[in-house]
Amino acid sequence: MKLGVFVNDYKSTVETVDRLTAEKLGIIFIQNGVFHATIKDNGKASPILDKSANFYALSEDLATRGLTNTDVDSRVKVVTYSDVVDLIFNDYEKLIWV
Amino acid sequence: MSNVKLAFLIQRPPYKSETATLGITHAISYQVVEMLLEDGQNVIPTVCMVGEGVLNCLKDQKAMENYGVMSIESHIKNGLLVDLDILVCKEDLARFGISEDRIADAEDMGADKKLQIVPYAEIQKVMESSNHLLVF
Numbered sequence: 438m439k440l441g442v443f444v445n446d447y448k449s450t451v452e453t454v455d456r457l458t459a460e461k462l463g464i465i466f467i468q469n470g471v472f473h474a475t476i477k478d479n480g481k482a483s484p485i486l487d488k489s490a491n492f493y494a495l496s497e498d499l500a501t502r503g504l505t506n507t508d509v510d511s512r513v514k515v516v517t518y519s520d521v522v523d524l525i526f527n528d529y530e531k532l533i534w535v
Numbered sequence: 536m537s538n539v540k541l542a543f544l545i546q547r548p549p550y551k552s553e554t555a556t557l558g559i560t561h562a563i564s565y566q567v568v569e570m571l572l573e574d575g576q577n578v579i580p581t582v583c584m585v586g587e588g589v590l591n592c593l594k595d596q597k598a599m600e601n602y603g604v605m606s607i608e609s610h611i612k613n614g615l616l617v618d619l620d621i622l623v624c625k626e627d628l629a630r631f632g633i634s635e636d637r638i639a640d641a642e643d644m645g646a647d648k649k650l651q652i653v654p655y656a657e658i659q660k661v662m663e664s665s666n667h668l669l670v671f
Contacts, residue, residue, distance in 0.1 A: 447548055447587060469551040472590065477632045497601040502549060503593030503608065503637070 441529030444470035542665035558671030
């Protein structure tokens with residue numbers, strides 16, 4: 438299964454995402470999910486980033502929150518709305534929101 | 536006659552819900568509440584950003600450009616313009632690795648007040664001394 442996961446919240450989503458497995462897993466941080474890609478809690482990056490997955494963060498949602506590309510963890514690719522549409526149509530068979 | 540102290544504790548991050556915005560706008564609207572008080576009595580509001588609530592305080596938020604809504608940064612600036620005391624928990628800023636230079640201010644709008652970065656112990660004192668504690 439090629440699974441794309443939209444993560445749109447910060448703290449409450451970690452356990453759910455941690456249980457997900459897929460042949461190809463893409464995690465797309467949007468809305469407050471972008472804090473997973475940027476904020477280090479007590480110096481530690483979000484545990485979600487330890488998963489074996491492709492990570493993306495929506496540039497518009499980063500900018501809305503006063504965050505820049507330099508805040509983003511090196512494992513995460515910054516994408517635009519248009520890139521997300523491409524991911525939806527070209528890269529993943531199933532998409533879920535958590 | 537003693538004044539009424541209100542402490543607005545904001546613990547939720549920005550935008551996914553209206554919670555943080557509501558906390559700030561409620562605090563700004565304290566002047567309307569004064570109409571309901573006895574003569575000579577005042578409301579003294581204090582906003583306290585704690586936990587993930589400190590994430591509301593980042594500057595250069597582009598909410599109008601991307602969402603078409605007023606940014607929480609603008610709400611904070613408006614609060615400072617009406618001389619609202621807005622305290623930001625120092626330990627939580629450090630926990631999330633946010634330096635003071637990333638924090639919003641309303642200097643460009645001519646506000647005298649600034650966000651006050653304080654230890655949690657000071658926020659605790661504000662909560663203890665308040666007549667009403669409102670958590671957002």
